Amino acid sequence: MLVLAASDKGGTGRSVTAANLAYQRSLDGDDVCFLDFDFGSPTASAVFDLPDAVVGADGRGLHSYLQGRTSEPLRIDVWARTEHPALRDRPSGSGRLVLLPGDRTGGEFPFAEADRHRFVDLVLRLRHEFDLLFVDLSAGRSYAADLVLAATSPHGGLGRQGNRWLVFHRWTRQHVMAAAELAYGNAGLVRAGAAMGHRPEVLSGSIRFVRAAAPDLESPPWSQVSPAQYVWLRQCEQVLEELAAARGICKARVLASIPLEPVLQWQERLITDEDVHDHGIAHHETLRAMRDLAQRLTDDEFWGPW
Amino acid sequence: MGGLGTPSGPVLACGEVRTRLLPTSDAVDERTAERLLRLRTDERVRLSRHPNRYAVSPGLLTGVDCRPPSVNGASSRVVGTVTARAVLVEGRVLQSSAHFSAPASGPDRRRPWGHYLGRPGCLIPVGRLPARSVAEGFLAGPGPHELDVGSIAESLMARVCRHRILDFDLPLTTVNTSLRWTAVPAVEGEATSVLFTKADDGLRTVALRLPHGTAPAAVAGLCEDLALHDWLLTTVAYALDGLPAGHEDSGLPKVLRSLVDHLLHLWMPRGHVDRTLHAVWEELDEHTGYSRQWNVMGQRIRDQLVLRAVRSRHQPSAWD
Ligand SMILES: Nc1ncnc2c1ncn2[C@@H]1O[C@H](COP(=O)(O)OP(=O)(O)OP(=O)(O)O)[C@@H](O)[C@H]1O
Numbered sequence: 019m020l021v022l023a024a025s026d027k028g029g030t031g032r033s034v035t036a037a038n039l040a041y042q043r044s045l046d047g048d049d050v051c052f053l054d055f056d057f058g059s060p061t062a063s064a065v066f067d068l069p070d071a072v073v074g075a076d077g078r079g080l081h082s083y084l085q086g087r088t089s090e091p092l093r094i095d096v097w098a099r100t101e102h103p104a105l106r107d108r109p110s111g112s113g114r115l116v117l118l119p120g121d122r123t124g125g126e127f128p129f130a131e132a133d134r135h136r137f138v139d140l141v142l143r144l145r146h147e148f149d150l151l152f153v154d155l156s157a158g159r160s161y162a163a164d165l166v167l168a169a170t171s172p173h174g175g176l177g178r179q180g181n182r183w184l185v186f187h188r189w190t191r192q193h194v195m196a197a198a199e200l201a202y203g204n205a206g207l208v209r210a211g212a213a214m215g216h217r218p219e220v221l222s223g224s225i226r227f228v229r230a231a232a233p234d235l236e237s238p239p240w241s242q243v244s245p246a247q248y249v250w251l252r253q254c255e256q257v258l259e260e261l262a263a264a265r266g267i268c269k270a271r272v273l274a275s276i277p278l279e280p281v282l283q284w285q286e287r288l289i290t291d292e293d294v295h296d297h298g299i300a301h302h303e304t305l306r307a308m309r310d311l312a313q314r315l316t317d318d319e320f321w322g323p324w
Numbered sequence: 325m326g327g328l329g330t331p332s333g334p335v336l337a338c339g340e341v342r343t344r345l346l347p348t349s350d351a352v353d354e355r356t357a358e359r360l361l362r363l364r365t366d367e368r369v370r371l372s373r374h375p376n377r378y379a380v381s382p383g384l385l386t387g388v389d390c391r392p393p394s395v396n397g398a399s400s401r402v403v404g405t406v407t408a409r410a411v412l413v414e415g416r417v418l419q420s421s422a423h424f425s426a427p428a429s430g431p432d433r434r435r436p437w438g439h440y441l442g443r444p445g446c447l448i449p450v451g452r453l454p455a456r457s458v459a460e461g462f463l464a465g466p467g468p469h470e471l472d473v474g475s476i477a478e479s480l481m482a483r484v485c486r487h488r489i490l491d492f493d494l495p496l497t498t499v500n501t502s503l504r505w506t507a508v509p510a511v512e513g514e515a516t517s518v519l520f521t522k523a524d525d526g527l528r529t530v531a532l533r534l535p536h537g538t539a540p541a542a543v544a545g546l547c548e549d550l551a552l553h554d555w556l557l558t559t560v561a562y563a564l565d566g567l568p569a570g571h572e573d574s575g576l577p578k579v580l581r582s583l584v585d586h587l588l589h590l591w592m593p594r595g596h597v598d599r600t601l602h603a604v605w606e607e608l609d610e611h612t613g614y615s616r617q618w619n620v621m622g623q624r625i626r627d628q629l630v631l632r633a634v635r636s637r638h639q640p641s642a643w644d
């Protein structure tokens with residue numbers, strides 16, 4: 019399955035959350051590949067703790083591959099190369115975890131028809147080796163998003179694969195409106211996809227929203243604020259829920275809400291069992307939210323033509 | 325052109341084989357195999373049924389005029405064609421294989437294309453060929469702007485995999501392997517030899533010294549067979565590696581069934597290898613212990629199946 023991580027705005031938590039999902043699935047035994055298409059701000063190497071591994075990515079990264087400058091995009095075995103202390107010993111029963119980094123220098127660029135073919139060939143080839151492929155797209159209706167949209171259309175080459183979109187947003191008015199616009203707006207994914215041959219109801223059924231870094235009012239510190247603050251927060255929450263529903267982001271389309279996590283606020287990283295249970299630095303709720311979301315990616319109950 | 329090391333023949337042959345599970349839920353029948361591999365209209369797909377079902381596409385030629393790979397950056401130039409073909413074994417495992425052979429020297433100036441096209445699968449050097457450096461460079465992988473035979477094999481693979489009859493509903497995840505090989509004639513009086521290495525990311529290299537007169541196409545066939553069996557071992561070992569060591573409650577893991585349904589019957593070394601090269605397989609097998617490892621793994625799978633069957637008969641399941 020192809021999981022496409024998108025967001026309208028930058029800094030939503032898309033890359034960090036997607037990397038955590040990839041990590042969780044590989045812990046569960048799935049073979050997972052993470053493709054860093056976030057050409058504007060590649061962060062995957064930081065999240066997976068691969069400081070030196072990506073130095074070699076110039077000229078061999080995904081940009082170079084898509085533009086036909088190399089026939090073999092660089093692959094980095096995360097379990098073997100990571101410097102994250104908790105990840106060095108690959109747990110038994112875990113699956114492969116491989117990163118395909120972008121070139122370090124590159125940025126966004128428009129794609130040609132040949133690039134789409136190369137993308138399709140790459141995904142088909144990776145399908146043999148991996149149960150799940152994550153694609154981290156840059157913010158907005160980027161060139162990369164268009165490329166993927168075209169490739170996954172019924173005649174694009176990947177139309178018959180299971181493809182699922184995650185639209186990440188923060189839990190604020192501006193972010194909610196922007197996320198809805200990215201999915202359903204005039205220049206959004208569904209409209210653009212329809213123009214490329216997607217069936218709108220099918221495409222729409224494969225898009226779900228993820229609230230990243232959303233404060234959970236029922237747990238600390240928010241549950242311990244003053245009564246006046248709490249009431250005010252609840253009202254804001256209510257207004258936001260209504261706004262989201264009015265823009266098409268109804269409850270059924272929200273796949274998960276990842277709590278605001280201090281550890282992630284300070285560092286782009288994977289949240290491990292050790293962080294929660296041994297070091298006590300990350301919240302149990304964060305880890306659980308990541309795990310649940312990771313499971314829901316392939317749970318058909320959460321996906322459908324609505 | 326004659327065989328390796330003959331007076332008018334090549335002094336070097338190089339190739340790459342890529343091996344994958346055919347991306348379908350089930351093995352395909354002979355008719356489908358034929359449709360998949362019909363890459364040219366003017367030539368037929370070769371089919372054989374013994375000792376196993378085996379289909380070979382017509383050869384495709386790719387014209388090249390470039391620098392060959394080299395270890396010491398020696399600048400040289402080769403012109404001609406690389407030949408590639410796709411192979412489908414038992415309707416289940418897909419291989420793409422590309423290779424070329426090259427003589428020790430060619431005309432000092434580049435000739436018109438016509439000169440080169442008469443010898444399909446042959447790359448002719450402009451001047452002398454630094455054969456040793458090219459062979460070593462080939463195994464190390466192409467540098468920028470050097471001949472990339474792997475990418476020729478890969479685009480053929482991709483072309484077959486794009487076929488609409490393939491559902492990509494793969495029964496298990498596997499490892500994609502590439503096997504790069506070089507063959508040079510053995511020194512007169514010396515035995516043939518084979519040097520096999522395994523690297524990360526499914527890359528294997530094979531350096532061969534073979535009897536004078538060995539046809540490059542026969543070497544390519546041998547290497548396809550090596551690649552197939554190396555892939556089988558790699559894939560089955562990988563699947564067993566992730567298997568829980570017999571938890572009481574676990575039912576029959578899907579992966580065990582998939583191995584039995586799709587892969588275990590494919591082991592048939594030398595099935596389609598030229599007789600003169602059988603000894604190479606045997607030598608390699610002696611070094612790597614491939615056949616023994618395969619037998620052990622096969623036995624382990626069967627034991628697991630028997631154990632699980634016995635257990636499920638004697639233990640009331642949680643649902644009773
Ligand atoms: N659940 C969370 N709680 C707190 N901070 C978070 C959370 N998730 C992500 N962050 C932080 O938010 C910042 C932005 O996250 P990230 O880089 O993943 O966003 P992005 O959407 O990929 O941004 P860009 O558009 O720049 O690629 C990072 O510092 C990250 O560590």
Ligand SMILES: [Mg+2]
Binds near residue numbers: 032033059060061
């Ligand atoms: Mg990012």
